[in-house]
Amino acid sequence: MSTNDSVLTRVFTQNMLRSLIDEQNNAPLLDKIIKRYEISFDGEVKNEKVISEIYQYLGKSYRNEYFYKNTLLNKLIISAHRLKTTTALTEIPVAKSKADFIMINGKAVVYEIKTELDNFDRLETQLQDYYKAFDHVCVVTSETQAKELFVRFENMPIGIYVLSSKNTIRRLKEPLEYRDLLEKDQIFKILNKPEYESIIKQINGELPNVTPVNYYKECRRIACEKSIDELYPMFLKELKKRNKIDIIDFNQVPYALRFLVYFSKFQQSQLDALSEYLNKPFEGVI
Structure with a gap:
């Protein structure tokens, strides 16, 4: 990650989300990103449009870990209408590693994310850690990195998923149940x-x-x-049971923010405040 791109990681965080509903002035940060990456708008726009356009920039030029996680949640759970029957967890400590994304339905599947910005230096250690607590484990990566992983794990139970250039999730290799390392x-x-x-x-x-x-x-x-x-x-x-979602209508949540909202544990009043902020005109310089 270059120094110039580090500012993007500050937008899609829980701290940023909470500052939006607390009506803090985030325009300077958003302004900085708009100018740095030459994101243009025609006339006055709402805050939701600004945030969505920054997210679109991520999808085209800088698919970081948040972009992968948000895509997994949207494609595997929300778009597949599994909110009532499926639970997603994130950053769960397992041994000396942290599972990026876990989906629990009839079974639990760990998704370890390796973006275009990552290397595979610790990958095998991480996967071994996950198998100490879960019996289905996958790696989600880019199209350019998927071939290397497929060759490395071809004869192993590890699944491989690809975040395509069109930002869809494609299964390259099905994860198989493996319980030999469970502790x-x-x-x-x-x-x-x-x-x-x-x-x-x-x-x-x-x-x-x-x-x-x-x-x-x-x-x-x-x-x-x-x-x-x-x-x-x-x-x-x-x-x-840990992250049961009951009150949120995700059709009312911008695609770019769904991962943050899913894990926010917001009350309805906070969701209403977020919606109010997103519908206000952007106060920065367009």
């Missing part, structure tokens, strides 16, 4: 307290009666006594 301890570490307590209640019917200092350790012991085939489905069931 019960790594699975348990991903769960938050309400999630692992739910599992303990399913196993024991009640929570352990131990001192607070020994509580986590005892819960982990109980969970890890189950076989992988027993524990893994309970683990997925809890994760699927």
Whole structure:
């Protein structure tokens, strides 16, 4: 990533999204991007148009990690009408890595993103980490990098997806179930307290009666006594509840912002404030 392009990463972030609904003045940052990349408009435009045009620039010239994640969410979940039956998670720590994007439906699939701006130096280590907690793993990359990955992983269970030049998601290689590296301890570490307590209640019917200092350790012991085939489905069931989306009509959310809104946990009043901002005239210099 060049120094000149780093400013683009500041637009599509949770901090930026929250500043929009708090009515902070973001015009100087957007102005800077419009001028630097010579994005032009005809006459007065609304804030939504400005943000959408900057996103279009990303798609043509600088497909960063946010662009990949937003495309995955839009193509695999929102456009496929899976919002009610599917949960997406992002940046989930697994061992020494963080899973970029996880989609949970009947199964959980990890999508590791390698954009045109990335290299593959840590890829194999990352994939091995993901297999410690999930049994379906994919790499999503560009058309120019896909051939190298296909050759490298041709005889392995790893799936390969391509973000095409037309910004569609194409499956090059189907991920296969692989459980040989699953570790019960790594699975348990991903769960938050309400999630692992739910599992303990399913196993024991009640929570352990131990001192607070020994509580986590005892819960982990109980969970890890189950076989992988027993524990893994309970683990997925809890994760699927983690980011349940109920109130958002994504037809009312600009395509460019859907990933941010999905993971924002906004209340309806905040969504209304965002919509109000997007419909206001842009206050910068066009």
